[in-house]
Amino acid sequence: MKTIHVDLKAAVLGHVFGLPITNSLLMTWVVMAILILFAFFFGRNLKMVPGKLQAGIEMAISGAYDYIAVTLENDTLAKRFFPLIASIFLFVFASNELEFFPGVGSIGFFQNGVLTPILRAPTADLNLTLALAFISFFTIEITGLATLGLFNYTSKYVNLKSPVGFAVGIIELISNLGRLISFSFRLFGNIFAGEVMILVASFFLPYFLPVPLMAFEMFVGLIQAIVFAMLTLFFIKLAIAQPHESHH
Amino acid sequence: MQALFQAFGLNGSLILAQAVNFGIVLFALTYFLYKPINKVLEARQNKVAQGVEDAERAAEKLAQADTMASEKVSTAETEAEGIMTSARETAAAERARILKEAELRAANVAADAEARAHEASEKMFRESEKEVARLAMLAAEKILKKSSV
Numbered sequence: 001m002k003t004i005h006v007d008l009k010a011a012v013l014g015h016v017f018g019l020p021i022t023n024s025l026l027m028t029w030v031v032m033a034i035l036i037l038f039a040f041f042f043g044r045n046l047k048m049v050p051g052k053l054q055a056g057i058e059m060a061i062s063g064a065y066d067y068i069a070v071t072l073e074n075d076t077l078a079k080r081f082f083p084l085i086a087s088i089f090l091f092v093f094a095s096n097e098l099e100f101f102p103g104v105g106s107i108g109f110f111q112n113g114v115l116t117p118i119l120r121a122p123t124a125d126l127n128l129t130l131a132l133a134f135i136s137f138f139t140i141e142i143t144g145l146a147t148l149g150l151f152n153y154t155s156k157y158v159n160l161k162s163p164v165g166f167a168v169g170i171i172e173l174i175s176n177l178g179r180l181i182s183f184s185f186r187l188f189g190n191i192f193a194g195e196v197m198i199l200v201a202s203f204f205l206p207y208f209l210p211v212p213l214m215a216f217e218m219f220v221g222l223i224q225a226i227v228f229a230m231l232t233l234f235f236i237k238l239a240i241a242q243p244h245e246s247h248h
Numbered sequence: 249m250q251a252l253f254q255a256f257g258l259n260g261s262l263i264l265a266q267a268v269n270f271g272i273v274l275f276a277l278t279y280f281l282y283k284p285i286n287k288v289l290e291a292r293q294n295k296v297a298q299g300v301e302d303a304e305r306a307a308e309k310l311a312q313a314d315t316m317a318s319e320k321v322s323t324a325e326t327e328a329e330g331i332m333t334s335a336r337e338t339a340a341a342e343r344a345r346i347l348k349e350a351e352l353r354a355a356n357v358a359a360d361a362e363a364r365a366h367e368a369s370e371k372m373f374r375e376s377e378k379e380v381a382r383l384a385m386l387a388a389e390k391i392l393k394k395s396s397v
Binding site: 009010020025029032035039040043044047062084088090091122126127135 | 255258262263264265266267271272273277278280282284288289291292
């Protein structure tokens with residue numbers, strides 16, 4: 001009797017030096033290898049007169065850079081944060097889309113009658129999304145601290161001038177910490193839910209329903225990659241904004 | 249909390265590993281992709297700027313050459329006009345000179361011819377006088393001869 005088996009967490013395939021090797025960690029390495037190899041070979045063969053692929057990628061990169069520069073209103077900061085934001089997008093995007101390649105999630109071995117896939121979408125594992133959320137979070141907070149200075153930056157959160165200001169500061173602080181959760185669970189939830197939905201659809205209507213759902217989930221993967229990168233950008237922008245002086 | 253971590257399979261070393269993985273991706277993409285692309289974009293931008301500058305300079309030079317050429321043409325025209333007028337003047341002067349010379353020579357020739365004709369007629373006159381005198385003497389002789397007979 002076939003059943004739907006949903007795993008909220010990635011399966012541990014083995015241990016190396018105490019580090020659990022999960023199927024999503026394996027898939028992360030695959031994604032990394034693909035991205036780095038592509039970057040390596042693409043970056044080596046850049047030409048002064050670009051082909052179609054180079055022209056497209058150049059346009060995307062310079063367009064993203066211009067958008068970041070416009071948002072941050074500062075060229076130095078744009079230069080500093082462009083690699084991070086672009087890499088977040090590319091990494092999350094590649095992870096989300098490679099999930100739909102044949103073999104990911106479907107090749108594995110049976111354990112107690114349940115298929116344990118060797119590869120699992122990295123973003124369908126909270127470990128990766130939380131790691132990215134931490135990177136994003138610390139980048140945002142450290143940038144705020146470095147740009148505004150310790151006193152100026154903390155005055156956004158610890159405001160002793162008025163009771164209302166104090167309450168607002170505390171709320172601000174909590175919402176900043178909440179970003180760790182919202183960042184990680186938004187991405188994880190979207191991708192994981194997509195996987196579950198496709199799993200359920202292929203259980204009930206295996207030949208017709210999964211295809212449009214997969215197309216939709218690929219779109220969701222793109223959107224989530226954009227959302228993660230853009231929110232990082234916007235929160236950096238918020239962090240470097242001067243604290244509001246007295247709103248009476 | 250522990251149960252929550254367990255449910256999601258959260259693991260500190262895994263989180264760290266994934267963060268390191270992302271760091272590697274960030275590093276690699278920066279050095280293999282963003283920097284080379286940025287370099288190419290900048291190089292191309294410089295080249296385009298250079299091209300535009302060159303084109304502007306070329307247009308300026310062309311305009312300069314145009315004005316120079318038209319200047320040259322106008323000076324050449326005035327020069328040619330000057331040459332023409334001077335040539336015409338010289339030609340007129342020469343003609344006058346030649347005419348005068350010719351007239352003079354003609355006058356000389358005429359005077360010469362007249363003198364020569366005068367001389368010839370005088371000579372003839374003198375000769376004819378001599379002849380007449382001779383004939384007269386002959387006639388007188390004849391008459392003397394006849395009367396003495």
